[in-house]
Amino acid sequence: MQKLKIKKLRENAILPRRMSHGAAGFDLTACIDSPVEILPGSLHRIPTGIAIQLPGEDLAALIYARSGLAAKHGITLSNCVGVVDSDYRGEIIVALCNVSDRSYTVQPGERIAQMVITPVVRMETEQSDELDETERGSGGFGSTGKR
DSSP, X not given: OOOOEEEESSTTOOOOBOSSTTOSSEEEEOOXXXXXXXXXXXXXXXXXXXXXXXXXXXXXEEEEEOHHHHHHHOEEETTSSEEEOTTOOSOOEEEEXXXXXXXXXXXXXXXXXEEEEEEOOOOOOOOOSOOOOOSSTTOOTTTTOOO
C-alpha cells in the first residue's frame, strides 16, 4: 500500500483521517485558534495546518466540500474542487464560502472538507484541424435533454 506523507505545520493541526472503513476521502480540519464566522455570500480561507507529499507524480489530491456542511448549512468550496498537485509542498488551505442566507461559524478542529487522492493521466497536446465526429457533435448545455 502506498503512503501519503503528512507534515504538521502547526502544533494544533489534526492529521487527516477517514471516518469510516469505506470512506473515499480523508477529512480535513480547521487549524484555527478561534472561531471564524462566514457571513452569507462571503468566503474565508481556512488553514488546515498540514502539508502533504503524494507518493508519485501520477497522483493528485482533490479537495471537496463535506456533504453535511453543504446540505445543512450552505458551506461549500469557493472553487468547487481544489486541486493539490503532486509537487506542491505548502499548507493546504480550504477556501470556504457561504451560499446560504444564514451566518455559519467554523470552530477550531472542525472537519471542513474532504481530500480524495486520485490518479492523473499525463498526456501531450497536439493541435488538430479536425476532430472525430460523434452523435452529439458540438451540442452544448442541455443538448442531450432532461430525461
